[in-house]
Amino acid sequence: MLEKNFNPKSFEKDFSFTLEASYRNENAEPFMVLLPPPNVTGSLHVGHALCYTLQDIMVRYKRLKGYDVLFQPGVDHAGIVTQLLVEKQLYEKGVEKGSLKREELLQEIWLWKESSGGTIIEQMKVLGISCDFSRLRFTLDDGSQKAVRRLFVKLYNDGLLYRGERMVNWDPLIRSAISDLEVVEKEVSAKIWYLKYKLENSDEFICVATTRPETLFGDVAIAVNSRDHRYADLIGKKVLIPLLNKPVPIIADDYADPEKGTGAVKITPAHDFNDFEVGKRHGLPVVNILNERAELKGEIPEQFQNLDRFKAREAVVAQLEAEGLLEKVEAITHKVPFGDRSGAMLEPRITHQWFIDAAKLAIPAVKAVAENKIAFIPKHWENLFFEWMKNIEPWCISRQIWWGHRIPAWYGPDEKIFVAENAEEALQKAIAFYGKTDVELIQDNDVLDTWYSSGMWPFITLDWPGNSAEFSKFYSHMIVVTGFDIIFFWIARMIMMGIYATGDVPFDKVYIHALVRDEKGQKMSKSRGNVIDPLELCDTYGADALRYTLASLASPGRDIKMGKQTVEIGRNFLTKLWNAVRFAQMNNCAHCPRDFDVNTVKHPMAQWMVQKIKDMVVDVENSMENYRFDEVARHIYQCVWNSFCDWYMEFIKPILQSESEITGSSDAVASTKKEIRDVTSWAIAQFIQILYPIAPFMAQKLCRELGILNLSWPNADTITLDSRDSVEKIDRLQSIISAVRSLRKFLGIAPAEKLEAKIETANNAFRQLCDESNEILLRMAGISAVQKLDSHSIPVVVEDAVVHLGFEGKIDIQSEKKRLTSEMEKLLKNRDDVVNRLNNKDFLQKAAPDIVQEHQKRLDNLNDKINKINHIIRNLV
């Protein structure tokens, strides 16, 4: 017997997932979910919980349906994040950044990874995520290393990967290049300084506005627009850079916008993307005045040497002011690029980096999505994908850190590059190239962008470049579930690299899930302090409750607003089901006989319930196939709570609690009782199976409790019972009960007070059900049916039946009259609408015939009811 209190904590920890998760039905259709590998430094947040829960629901559903399911887990080494984290921990122990050698630092990071990395994997188990953990992969494991190098060499040999000197976004804190995607623009308040540049051999000045005065030492020109008459005569002349007195030309370039600033703009090619382009157009030199830490360095006055860029700014401004070269200062707010990992303000910087020719890889990727070989769900996210792919820039894949895949490129004495899968191969190439054996090669110091290996995840995990059975079965047929924010970072790269490496798309579906916000709709963040910990929610409400709640909120195209209490949705629902099962146990409805056949069921209430379950199975299955997990949750909820608990269980209580078994007085009653028991236990078994994908802990607990050995997905097609008559009759009985309850409440009749009632109906089948339902009517509506009423009565109209409620005491006739009159008003208005429509020739001609018919029927029903109520009102005294 289930415990009286629903306490998920008491059983959720009992179930392990490893066994069932690694089960493979190898002869069946494949279904694979590619788990986005969480960072090795990560811990579970609500976003993960949503993402993983949805995946797990799909996976468990497909397992029940008999698919060959692979749910492949893994962890990402997360280069920059992890190295920063370990360096910080070392710093706290007194180890300065940069004081360790490469091998020493790597060893420290590996040690950290072994001891503290991947806690999120354990947290996933708490949530009941049924990955095949025996196949857990790491983006730096041997297989990944091999695959990464293999693809690098292939890309290089195909000319799609190259080393070049370009301007990139540089993070002065990490001291590495980062990709454009890792740049976040932030609005900051700043100042704009108007500097006076003296014309050479003149006393005149040209005024230039800048937000970066400290970069003036790197200026190589002043640009003005050729159509700007203010400066037309200055083009070709020279100005002197303030504080440096170095002459630079005034050039004409359309980049200079007469509307902005003073219309004259300083050109600093080494420290600005636009200026770099202008410099290139005009063959200007590149003067770098910042080092890797963004300190001033180079051909600049001694007093500014080694100053941090922000201190340098102050110093430069002060000096300019002292020399009278500062015309004015204005306060502005503008957007400035920051690194999303370090939070440091970025610097454009010209360095040697490795790049992937993403534009070329993008062509087949765009084609694949355009041709629907890959479908985004919801579809509109394709737009975002296309938009980015259209404007894709070369992808800078080298990072100046140590934790990651070291770039498999070696340099000979003359900087000649040898790209190879390992040092030995590189050496062989070098020997062949130089024609001598004593060649010394130095490997590139940089590592690859973390997203490089992530981009290979779909095939790394299937043991590419080997030709595994899993690869041929699952590759290009899997689904990826992720947030929209990594469509660029990850999805696009997986598609590009997957097609390039294997010739085929890695997956055929991309499900984009919602963003989970706090209850006010704000993004959750540590700094706001509004982060909800899913593990805490599991502890308070249970993992199943959290899973159910997340599923029920997962409507497409809308973010999820969620507070802690939101999880009560799931907790309350599961409690309800728990108690329903308890009720069944108490009434010997827990075990469904093996030979039970739902299609032989006779009792109207039983048939009604069977039909409700059949409908639910069909609905849930449709919703599952359409990735509508909110609908899945809702269909189950309605069937369990509204149909099964609210009506069915109340209806069957008189039958289950009758004494017929003991007395054996009636075989018919006893066999009805048995049938009801069987249907009840069958219904519960269906609920458990349907619920398993969403609430696996509870489902398994109930299976154990009820002795259910095998779970499978119910097949609605095997339910062939024709239950239309029963459904109609039971629905009618429900209407009567609701109407009587409503009227009793309106008249203020105490719930405990029993009333006599006479039910009039011309429908014989229904008449019979009413006669058989005395006890139900008594329990649920508080009425006992009689043939003749002695007391005063008030009639209630329910469809084609009239229920006369008898009262001994006084009833407020006036208020009842009022109520009926207002009901009548509504009915009349309703009828007017229908009549108007039926009088409309266009409607009759153009509307679908069944719609017209339905309106006619509606009109008949309304008329019938109006007549009956009219009659009642006239006779109320």
Added chain:
RNA sequence: GGGCGCAUAGCUCAGCGGUAGAGCACUACGUUGACAUCGUAGUGGCCGUAGGUUCGAUCCCUGCUGCGCCCACCA
């Protein structure tokens, strides 16, 4: 500047070319056996706005307004 999404009950959200729904909240009543993590009944909506298409629009189309997001630019 370019693009995307959203707007339905007090709140959170479903829905749909043909009578507007749920959960929460609220009001009233109700606990000696499935369940107060509950039950019963109720209150509450010109479905953002202006046009158009249609026999009929909350739903389809267009404009507008408001909110959110993405990309680009910013001397």
